[in-house]
Amino acid sequence: MGESQVKAMFVYNFLKFVEWPVATSGGARDPFVVVIIGEGPTADATERFLESKAIGTRPVVVRRNRWDKSLAGVQAAFVIEQDEKKLRRVLDASHGEVLRQIPELRQHPELEVPIHR
Numbered sequence: 074m075g076e077s078q079v080k081a082m083f084v085y086n087f088l089k090f091v092e093w094p095v096a097t098s099g100g101a102r103d104p105f106v107v108v109i110i111g112e113g114p115t116a117d118a119t120e121r122f123l124e125s126k127a128i129g130t131r132p133v134v135v136r137r138n139r140w141d142k143s144l145a146g147v148q149a150a151f152v153i154e155q156d157e158k159k160l161r162r163v164l165d166a167s168h169g170e171v172l173r174q175i176p177e178l179r180q181h182p183e184l185e186v187p188i189h190r
Contacts, residue, residue, distance in 0.1 A: 082122065105134065107135050108149070109153065
């Protein structure tokens with residue numbers, strides 16, 4: 074098992090064990106939308122791994138977004154983008170949203186932000 078697959082499993086376990094705010098709960102069968110922002114083997118592995126998963130009774134729906142797209146309707150974002158300006162735009166786009174951010178910030182630890190509610 075490679076690093077990308079391990080990260081994909083981590084993302085799923087993170088999503089599975091977080092206590093989600095009521096505002097993101099939705100109905101018992103409503104999709105749980107996860108957006109992946111960025112490209113590469115980790116993004117691909119995470120998308121494949123999450124495709125058949127569920128968070129509780131809610132099926133996971135994975136979207137791939139560019140860094141400059143809206144995060145409306147998204148419950149969680151896995152950010153792989155490494156460009157600082159793009160990453161800041163992604164983080165700014167989530168303000169005011171009920172959203173969990175799962176950043177992969179190896180190159181920019183100074184941009185790590187607390188989980189938003």
